[in-house]
Amino acid sequence: MKNIKKIKTIFSAIYIALITLNAFITPVYAAEDPVAVINNFSDFMFGMIRAIGMILLGFGIVQVGLSLKSHDPSQRANGFMTVAGGIVITFAKEILNIIVR
DSSP, X not given: OHHHHHHHHHHHHHHHHHHHHHHTOOOOOOOSOXXXXXXXXXXXXXXXXXXXXXXXXXXXXXXXXXXXXXXOHHHHHHXXXXXXXXXXXXXXXXXXXXXHO
């Protein structure tokens, strides 16, 4: 009975891993221009970075709100630093474009 339960657990873990892997597979379309491929990849990566920045920005706002409720100055400082970092990460592409030009 224990062996069947162990085998069932192993197959369930493998199934979940395959489903998770399948969720991250994205189609790749070939382009004739190699520069277009690099630009598409760059846009994808900056989109992912923007998403991470938005998550940090939201977390920082929540942290500041909780610190105002609990009157904790150190948490408030950490919240403002997280908000500032989220803003910088969210607008990283625009900041780099301003620096380059």
